[in-house]
Amino acid sequence: MKIPLSYTLRNLWMRRLTTLLTAGGMALVVFVFATVLMLEEGLRKTLVETGSYDNVVVIRRSAQTEVQSAIDRPQAALIESQPEVAVGADGERMVSKETVVLVNLNKRDSGKPTNVMVRGVAPRGLTLRPQAKIIAGRMFSPGASEIVAGRNAAERFKGAGIGETLWFGQREWRVVGTFDAGKSGFDSEIWGDSDQLMQAFRRPVYSALLIKLDDPASFNAVKARLESDQRLTVEAKRETMFYADQSEMLAGFIRYLGLTLSIIFSVGAVIGAMITMYASVASRTAEIGTLRALGFRQGSVMAAFMFEAILLGFVGGCGGLFLASFMQFFTISTMNWQSFSELAFSFSLTPGIAAKTLAFALVMGLVGGFLPAMQAARLPIIDALRAA
Amino acid sequence: MNQIAQPVVEIRNLAKSYRRGDQIVPVLTNITFDIAAGDYVALMGPSGSGKSTLLNLIAGIDKPDSGILRVGGIDITALGEAELANWRSRNVGFIFQFYNLMPVLTAFENVELPLLLTDLPARERADHVNAALSMVGLSDRMEHFPSELSGGQQQRVAIARAIITDPTILVADEPTGDLDRVAAEDVLKMLDQLNRELGKTIIMVTHDPHSAAKARTVQHLDKGELRQA
Numbered sequence A: 001m002k003i004p005l006s007y008t009l010r011n012l013w014m015r016r017l018t019t020l021l022t023a024g025g026m027a028l029v030v031f032v033f034a035t036v037l038m039l040e041e042g043l044r045k046t047l048v049e050t051g052s053y054d055n056v057v058v059i060r061r062s063a064q065t066e067v068q069s070a071i072d073r074p075q076a077a078l079i080e081s082q083p084e085v086a087v088g089a090d091g092e093r094m095v096s097k098e099t100v101v102l103v104n105l106n107k108r109d110s111g112k113p114t115n116v117m118v119r120g121v122a123p124r125g126l127t128l129r130p131q132a133k134i135i136a137g138r139m140f141s142p143g144a145s146e147i148v149a150g151r152n153a154a155e156r157f158k159g160a161g162i163g164e165t166l167w168f169g170q171r172e173w174r175v176v177g178t179f180d181a182g183k184s185g186f187d188s189e190i191w192g193d194s195d196q197l198m199q200a201f202r203r204p205v206y207s208a209l210l211i212k213l214d215d216p217a218s219f220n221a222v223k224a225r226l227e228s229d230q231r232l233t234v235e236a237k238r239e240t241m242f243y244a245d246q247s248e249m250l251a252g253f254i255r256y257l258g259l260t261l262s263i264i265f266s267v268g269a270v271i272g273a274m275i276t277m278y279a280s281v282a283s284r285t286a287e288i289g290t291l292r293a294l295g296f297r298q299g300s301v302m303a304a305f306m307f308e309a310i311l312l313g314f315v316g317g318c319g320g321l322f323l324a325s326f327m328q329f330f331t332i333s334t335m336n337w338q339s340f341s342e343l344a345f346s347f348s349l350t351p352g353i354a355a356k357t358l359a360f361a362l363v364m365g366l367v368g369g370f371l372p373a374m375q376a377a378r379l380p381i382i383d384a385l386r387a388a
Numbered sequence B: 001m002n003q004i005a006q007p008v009v010e011i012r013n014l015a016k017s018y019r020r021g022d023q024i025v026p027v028l029t030n031i032t033f034d035i036a037a038g039d040y041v042a043l044m045g046p047s048g049s050g051k052s053t054l055l056n057l058i059a060g061i062d063k064p065d066s067g068i069l070r071v072g073g074i075d076i077t078a079l080g081e082a083e084l085a086n087w088r089s090r091n092v093g094f095i096f097q098f099y100n101l102m103p104v105l106t107a108f109e110n111v112e113l114p115l116l117l118t119d120l121p122a123r124e125r126a127d128h129v130n131a132a133l134s135m136v137g138l139s140d141r142m143e144h145f146p147s148e149l150s151g152g153q154q155q156r157v158a159i160a161r162a163i164i165t166d167p168t169i170l171v172a173d174e175p176t177g178d179l180d181r182v183a184a185e186d187v188l189k190m191l192d193q194l195n196r197e198l199g200k201t202i203i204m205v206t207h208d209p210h211s212a213a214k215a216r217t218v219q220h221l222d223k224g225e226l227r228q229a
C-alpha cells in the first residue's frame, strides 16, 4: 500500500466522534459475540473439569444422567470386581457407589426454590475426586446425618452453610463442611453418606458407580466387558466425557442463541460502518481525485479505505473485548436441563476466543468497508476533482 | 525567444465530447498543436470552452475520443489505467486552483506524497522535500498543516509537490484563481522562475490576461477549436 498509514490514521482521528460512535456500535456486537463464546467455554470448562480422565462412570444403559439411573447391589458388586479397578493403599478397591437425588432448596437471595443435586458418596468419594477438597469444617462422618456442601451451593442456598441444617428426605441434615471442587460442577452439589441417603430416600439401588482405573488406557477393555455382560444393563463412560456430554444441550443452546443474536446485530454494525465509510469517501472525493491524479492507483485508494474500515473494526473489536473481559468476574447459574439441577459457571476468556472475536470484528469492518472503498477507487478522476 | 526544440506535447486532430443524459456534447472538435520543451503556454478562452478538458487530456487524467496525443514521445491514449497512473506519477506535476493538499498531512508530507510512488529511501525523499520547500520559501513551515497556511502558502506547497518528481510537464488550472493579487503575483513569479531557470515546460489554463501575459505562448480556445494569439 502506497498511501501512507498516517493518512488513514489521521483521517480517523480527525473524525474521531464518528469513528468512536461507529466503533462503539461494533464494540457492542463484539461484546455479545465474545460473551457467548466465553459463556460456552466457561460451561465446557466447568463440566469437563468435573470429571477425571482415569475415572469411569457406570450408569444404567439409556439413562442419560445419574439421577435417572439405577444399579442394584448384585450389579454393583459385579462392576466393582473388574480387574482393571485400581486398589488403594489400604487394599480397598477404588469404587464409589453413589446415589444421586434432586432436592428442592431455596436460594439465599431470592428465596426461590431450585433443584440441587445431592450426591451420596462412599467415604472414598473424595479420594476418587482429587479436585474436591474440604476448605472449611470437616468431611461428613459415615453413618451420620451429616452433609458437606460445594462452595457454590453453600453460598447460594439457604441452610447450606457450615453449622446450618437442611431438611430433606424426612430428616434434618447438619452441614459440617464446605468443599471446593476447583470450579467444577461438583461445586454446585451437596454430598453426604451414600447409605444414609439411600435410607432416607428409601432407595434400594444405587444411581451410579464411579470407578478409578489402575491404568486409564484400559478404559476400552472395561467398557467393552461391562457393556456386553448379559447380567448387566449398563453403560460406561469416562467421567470427563460423561459431564461434557451433559453440557451439550445447554452449550448448543447458548451457542445457537448467542450466534443468532450476534449475526443479527452485526448486520446493524456493518451497515453503520458502511454509512460511516460512505460519508468518509464522500467528504474526501476531491482528495481521492488528487491522489489518483498524482499517480496513486485504484488499488492503493481501495486499500487505504479498506484499511480504514478494518481499523474501525479493530478499534471496535478491542473495545468489545475489553468490555467482555470484565465478564470473567461474573458467575452465573442456570438450570442444566439434562441433569435438571442448578449449575454455576463463569465466563471464560481464552486466547482462542479473543482471536475469534477480533477476527469477527475485522470481518465486520471488511464487509462494511468493501462497497465504499470500491466506490472510492472507481470514481473517475475528473469527476472526483470537480467535487472540490 | 522561442528556440527550435523537440515538441514535448504533440496533439493532432484531438476530439472530446461528453455525454449528458442521452445527448452528446462536443467540447473539443479538432485540436492540433505542439508544445515545445521548455515552453510556457497559457490556455485562454471563455468559460465552458474546454480549457480544463484539454488540460486534463494532456495530463492523462481523461481520455480523448479520437486523435493523437503524445507526451514526451509516448502515446498516452494507448496506456491502460495502471500504466497511465504510473506515467502521471513520473511525468506530470499538477497545480490546482484550490491547491488540493491533503488536510491531514503536513506541508512536508504533502510534498513527499508523490515520492512515495518511487523507490527512493526515506532519507533521500526528505532531502528532496527540503530542497523543494526551500525553493518555494517555506522551509520554516514544513510541519504546518494546510489549515495553518494562507492560500498563497498552500499554493506554494502545491507547487513544491508538483515539481518534486521533476516531471516532464507542469499543468496548472487557474493556479491564481483563488488568490489575492499579491499571492497571485507571487505564484506567477514562481512559475516564471521554474520555466526560465529550470526549463520546466508549463501549461497553464487562465482567465486572466495579466497572468497569460507572463507566458511565452498564448493559445485561445473557442467553440472547441484553437486560435493562436
Ligand SMILES: Nc1ncnc2c1ncn2[C@@H]1O[C@H](COP(=O)(O)OP(=O)(O)OP(=O)(O)O)[C@@H](O)[C@H]1O
Residues within 6 Å of the ligand: A382, A383, B018, B019, B020, B025, B027, B045, B046, B047, B048, B049, B050, B051, B052, B053, B054
Ligand atoms: N465530466 C463532464 N461531463 C459532462 N460535461 C462536461 C464534463 N466536463 C466538462 N463538461 C462540459 O464541457 C464543457 C467544457 O468544460 P471545461 O471544464 O473544459 O471548460 P473550461 O473552459 O475549463 O471552463 P471554465 O473556464 O469555466 O473552467 C462545458 O460545457 C462543461 O459543461
Ligand SMILES: [Mg+2]
Residues within 6 Å of the ligand: B051, B052, B053, B173, B205
Ligand atoms: Mg476550467
